[in-house]
Amino acid sequence: MHKEILENIGEKELINRxxxxxxxxxxxxxxxxIKTKKDNLLVNNxxxxxxxxFNDISICPQDLGWKAVVSNISDLxxxxxxxxxxxxxxxxxPAKTEWIWVEELYKGINKALKEYGGIILGGDxxxxxxxxxxxxxxxxxxxxxxxxxxxKPGEIILTTxxxxxxxLGFMMQxxxxxxxNVFLNEKLxxxxxxHFCRPQVYPNFLKxxxxxxxxxxxxxxxxxxxxxxxxxAVQDLAIASNCKAIINYEKIPKDKDWPKGDKWDEYYFFxxxxxxxxxxxxxxxxxxxxxxxxxxxxxxxxxSGKPSIExxxxxxxxxxxxxxxxxx
Amino acid sequence: MHKEILENIGEKELINRxxxxxxxxxxxxxxxxIKTKKDNLLVNNxxxxxxxxFNDISICPQDLGWKAVVSNISDLxxxxxxxxxxxxxxxxxPAKTEWIWVEELYKGINKALKEYGGIILGGDxxxxxxxxxxxxxxxxxxxxxxxxxxxKPGEIILTTxxxxxxxLGFMMQxxxxxxxNVFLNEKLxxxxxxHFCRPQVYPNFLKxxxxxxxxxxxxxxxxxxxxxxxxxAVQDLAIASNCKAIINYEKIPKDKDWPKGDKWDEYYFFxxxxxxxxxxxxxxxxxxxxxxxxxxxxxxxxxSGKPSIExxxxxxxxxxxxxxxxxx
Numbered sequence: 302m303h304k305e306i307l308e309n310i311g312e313k314e315l316i317n318r319x320x321x322x323x324x325x326x327x328x329x330x331x332x333x334x335i336k337t338k339k340d341n342l343l344v345n346n347x348x349x350x351x352x353x354x355f356n357d358i359s360i361c362p363q364d365l366g367w368k369a370v371v372s373n374i375s376d377l378x379x380x381x382x383x384x385x386x387x388x389x390x391x392x393x394x395p396a397k398t399e400w401i402w403v404e405e406l407y408k409g410i411n412k413a414l415k416e417y418g419g420i421i422l423g424g425d426x427x428x429x430x431x432x433x434x435x436x437x438x439x440x441x442x443x444x445x446x447x448x449x450x451x452x453k454p455g456e457i458i459l460t461t462x463x464x465x466x467x468x469l470g471f472m473m474q475x476x477x478x479x480x481x482n483v484f485l486n487e488k489l490x491x492x493x494x495x496h497f498c499r500p501q502v503y504p505n506f507l508k509x510x511x512x513x514x515x516x517x518x519x520x521x522x523x524x525x526x527x528x529x530x531x532x533x534a535v536q537d538l539a540i541a542s543n544c545k546a547i548i549n550y551e552k553i554p555k556d557k558d559w560p561k562g563d564k565w566d567e568y569y570f571f572x573x574x575x576x577x578x579x580x581x582x583x584x585x586x587x588x589x590x591x592x593x594x595x596x597x598x599x600x601x602x603x604x605s606g607k608p609s610i611e612x613x614x615x616x617x618x619x620x621x622x623x624x625x626x627x628x629x
Numbered sequence: 630m631h632k633e634i635l636e637n638i639g640e641k642e643l644i645n646r647x648x649x650x651x652x653x654x655x656x657x658x659x660x661x662x663i664k665t666k667k668d669n670l671l672v673n674n675x676x677x678x679x680x681x682x683f684n685d686i687s688i689c690p691q692d693l694g695w696k697a698v699v700s701n702i703s704d705l706x707x708x709x710x711x712x713x714x715x716x717x718x719x720x721x722x723p724a725k726t727e728w729i730w731v732e733e734l735y736k737g738i739n740k741a742l743k744e745y746g747g748i749i750l751g752g753d754x755x756x757x758x759x760x761x762x763x764x765x766x767x768x769x770x771x772x773x774x775x776x777x778x779x780x781k782p783g784e785i786i787l788t789t790x791x792x793x794x795x796x797l798g799f800m801m802q803x804x805x806x807x808x809x810n811v812f813l814n815e816k817l818x819x820x821x822x823x824h825f826c827r828p829q830v831y832p833n834f835l836k837x838x839x840x841x842x843x844x845x846x847x848x849x850x851x852x853x854x855x856x857x858x859x860x861x862a863v864q865d866l867a868i869a870s871n872c873k874a875i876i877n878y879e880k881i882p883k884d885k886d887w888p889k890g891d892k893w894d895e896y897y898f899f900x901x902x903x904x905x906x907x908x909x910x911x912x913x914x915x916x917x918x919x920x921x922x923x924x925x926x927x928x929x930x931x932x933s934g935k936p937s938i939e940x941x942x943x944x945x946x947x948x949x950x951x952x953x954x955x956x957x
Contacts, residue, residue, distance in 0.1 A: 307731070307756075308724035315754055318728070319718075322735045323749045333717050333751030335767055338667035344750065346719045346765060350757040389661050390647075391674045391763055396636035400646070403635070407650045421651045422672065423661030426643055428635075429678045431758055435719055437674060437765050439663055 330449050330541075331525055332380040334442065341442035342386070345376040351432040359474035362402045364498040365434065366409025372528060373438035374417050375502050375576040379526040381447035382440030383507055385419035389437045393429035406434065417504055443507050445514075445522055447580065452523030452542035454605040457587035461503055461578045461597050463554045464531045465565070468572025470497025483565075486558035500576045503596070513589035523603075524580035532570040532621070534579035535610050538603075545606035550614045554598040566620055658777050658869075659853055660708040662770070669770035670714070673704040679760040687802035690730045692826040693762065694737025700856060701766035702745050703830050703904040707854040709775035710768030711835055713747035717765045721757035734762065745832055771835050773842075773850055775908065780851030780870035785915035786929040789831055789906045789922075791882045792859045793893070796900025798825025811893075814886035828904045831924070841917035851931075852908035860898040860949070862907035863938050866931075873934035878942045882926040894948055 307315060332343040349355055349369050360368070374385055390410065394403070414420060419438070452458075470493035472479075510522070523542055527534040539546045559565060581603055582590065591597055601613070612618050635643060660671040677683055677697050688696070702713055718738065722731070742748060747766070780786075798821035800807075838850070851870055855862040867874045887893060909931055910918065919925050929941070940946050 305728040306724065307722060307726045307728065310728060312754070315731075319731070319735065319752060319754065322739055323751070330751075333715075335670070335714060335750065337665045337670070340665045340667075342663070342665070342670070344717060344765070344767075346717055346751075346753065346763075348719050348721060348753075348755055348761075348763065350721055350755055352758070353756050386663060387661075389672060389674055389765070391676050393676060393678055393761065394635060396634065398635045400633040400635065400638060403643075403647070407647065411650055422663065423651075423658075423674075424647060425674065425676075426640070426647065427676055427678055428681050429759065429761070430680070433676075433721065433757070433761065435674075435676065435763050437672070437717070439672075 330380060331376040332440070343377050343380050343382050343440040343442050344437065345373050346435065346437045347372045347376065348433055348435040359471060360498055362405035363409035363412070366406040367413045367499055369434045369436050370410050370413035370417070370438070371500050371502055371576060373436050374413075374419075375526045375528060377438055377440035378502055378504070378506055379447055379524050379578055380440070381443045381445045381507060381524075383443030384441040385417060386439040386441060387420040387422040388414070388439070389422050390424035391435040391437070392424070392426040393433040393435070394426060395430060395432065396428055398432065417502060444520070445507065445510060446520060447522050447524035449523065449525050449537055449541035451521040452538050452544060452581040452603050454544050454603050455583075456523070456581035456603050457584055457599050458535065458546060458548070458579070458581050458601040458603060459587055459590070459597055459599050460527070460531065460554070461506065462575065463556055464527060464575045464577060465559065465569035465572045466493045466496035466556065467500060467574040468568045469493035470495070471574070474498070483560045483562070485560070489556055489558040492556070496575065500574065502576055503578065506578055509590060509594045513586060513593060515583065515585040515589060519583070522580060522582065524578060527575050527577045527579050528573060530571045530573040531575075531577070531579065532610065533573070538579065538581065539608040539610060542603070543608055544603045545608065546601060546603055546610045548601040548610060548612050550612050550617045552598065552600050563620070570620060658708060659704040660768070671705050671708050671710050671768040671770050672765065673701050674763065674765045675700045675704065676761055676763040687799060688826055690733035691737035691740070694734040695741045695827055697762045697764050698738050698741035698745070698766070699828050699830055699904060701764050702741070702747075703854045703856060705766055705768035706830055706832070706834055707775055707852050707906055708768070709771045709773045709835060709852070711771030712769045713745060714767040714769060715748040715750040716742070716767070717750050718752035719763040719765070720752070720754040721759075721761040721763070722754060723758060723760065724756055726760065745830060772848070773835065773838060774848060775850050775852035777851065777853050777865055777869035779849040780866050780872060780909040780931050782872050782931050782933040783911075784851070784909035784931050785912055785927050786863065786874060786876070786907070786909050786931060787915055787918070787925055787927050788855070788859065788882070789834065789925050790903065791884055792855060792903045792905060793887065793897035793900045794821045794824035794884065795828060795902040796896045797821035798823070799902070802826070811888045811890070813888070817884055817886040820884070824903065828902065830904055831906065834906060837918060837922045841914060841921060843911065843913040843917060847911070850908060850910065852906060855903050855905045855907050856901060858899045858901040859903075859905075859907065860938065861901070866907065866909065867936040867938060870931070871936055872931045873936065874929060874931055874938045876929040876938060876940050878940050878945045880926065880928050891948070898948060
């Protein structure tokens with residue numbers, strides 16, 4: 302027991318064990334929550350580690366700065382943040398790092414903040430053997446609490462945008478060869494690289510949700526982001542909300558040039574870093590929302606049952622055995 | 630210019646450059662400040678990097694967890710936090726890390742929180758090549774704003790506790806040899822190791838300050854902590870407040886068994902990680918405070934002049950040339 306190492310525990314089990322050290326009344330979600338007299342603050346931290354989450358070949362420092370901010374804001378939005386207050390930046394950098402690299406990183410950080418709101422509140426820098434960018438972002442909790450554990454059987458599962466593009470962009474940037482000699486459209490390639498290097502988020506999401514709410518009594522919605530892939534997002538919702546997700550493969554929104562085949566389905570469902578929002582709503586609300594926001598699609602529904610995912614199209618269920626997740 | 634590397638810039642200049650990316654109205658201090666409608670929150674992040682800030686030989690994981698919390702709470706206290714709300718923990722760990730190491734780390738974290746207040750609000754864990762413990766701590770800004778830039782000429786410089794012990798503890802734990810064959814008292818050794826492994830902070834500091842305030846109109850006080858050593862703390866205050874510090878060598882509180890000699894003065898002034906508070910007060914207030922808190926000592930005063938430090942005892946000024954600071 303004492304010699305048990307993290308590699309053999311796995312990330313999800315590790316997080317479960319760490320949660321036992323937290324007080325029981327703390328939310329365990331995309332963000333931490335700080336209650337003050339008037340406002341509730343959402344807090345999120347994301348660390349990007351060189352050679353684990355990025356490398357100098359696949360992403361330039363300005364894009365990395367942008368992406369580090371966006372990955373944090375995505376978590377704030379997926380918890381219902383109505384405004385990004387700001388961020389603190391903790392850098393760990395080798396002594397041989399060039400100043401221009403740091404300057405470019407900060408330029409990217411400030412570009413993302415200019416686009417999505419928020420300021421740099423503070424930061425520090427320490428020496429280390431590998432580059433690490435750790436950003437803590439602060440948001441203001443809006444009227445709707447978006448939480449992983451708030452999905453209900455009968456609700457429609459929805460997602461913003463399309464998935465898999467960031468994974469393709471990552472492979473392109475790292476010059477990873479494709480086993481299958483598939484033809485990739487130039488437009489798809491450049492769009493994918495943009496998705497990987499400069500991902501976008503949806504600051505209007507909360508506004509659209511509030512505008513289309515059919516029942517004002519509903520204050521909590523099941524939601525997370527797809528930073529670890531669409532499959533992982535749906536699974537996290539199913540587990541936290543204790544229900545079963547039925548995904549309609551035919552309804553999954555794909556890029557019109559996205560190739561067909563199992564490998565490409567895998568990239569789509571398990572790719573990660575797309576920072577799309579994955580959530581569930583009562584049917585009427587879901588319909589209203591899709592009418593005013595063409596970027597949002599219905600992809601399935603939640604049912605009563607043991608936390609799990611299955612496809613409506615039974616033949617597709619083999620995909621679900623392919624989970625490539627192994628962060629440790 | 631483009632090939633300029635961090636090693637050749639130095640930590641202080643690097644921090645100055647990074648500050649230029651922050652909005653001008655942001656405080657640049659031990660903590661960042663978040664203003665909400667009712668309360669102001671103090672936020673601090675400290676990252677401990679393996680083989681830079683710690684190693685497995687010098688400190689056990691439970692002590693490391695304690696120390697990571699204390700170093701953050703020390704920054705909150707030195708900004709005038711009246712209550713620690715909680716912390717978020719971001720871990721980066723190699724895949725081969727043993728679970729027991731993580732468990733012990735968290736035990737130490739929770740022991741420190743139990744002692745000084747605050748809860749674990751959230752956290753995450755990523756894979757990396759070296760262990761990094763990055764803690765973000767949240768405190769509630771009290772009535773008195775403690776800031777680096779609030780010292781005034783004529784004020785008395787004070788410090789809690791005594792310095793140098795943590796440095797000696799670090800050397801003991803790392804079995805660093807002393808050039809001079811000095812006799813070290815057993816009590817001093819064990820006290821030093823305790824200071825290094827389980828540093829303490831002063832939760833009653835703010836209460837004592839408020840109790841002894843001679844003039845209720847004073848809302849801001851110059852203060853920082855000695856996490857980077859007593860010399861660095863005084864220098865940070867002098868630079869941020871634009872005044873000159875005169876230190877009275879004879880008044881410096883030392884452990885009764887602390888050896889004499891230049892080397893030992895160096896450990897004392899430049900050691901770091903003692904987490905004592907270094908601050909300045911009007912004379913009357915300083916006298917009142919020292920009467921009720923025997924742990925606090927007057928060590929000098931601030932005067933008008935270019936930001937600098939000198940000893941009242943001119944012969945000691947050679948010490949100040951010895952700054953061993955080089956974080957990059």
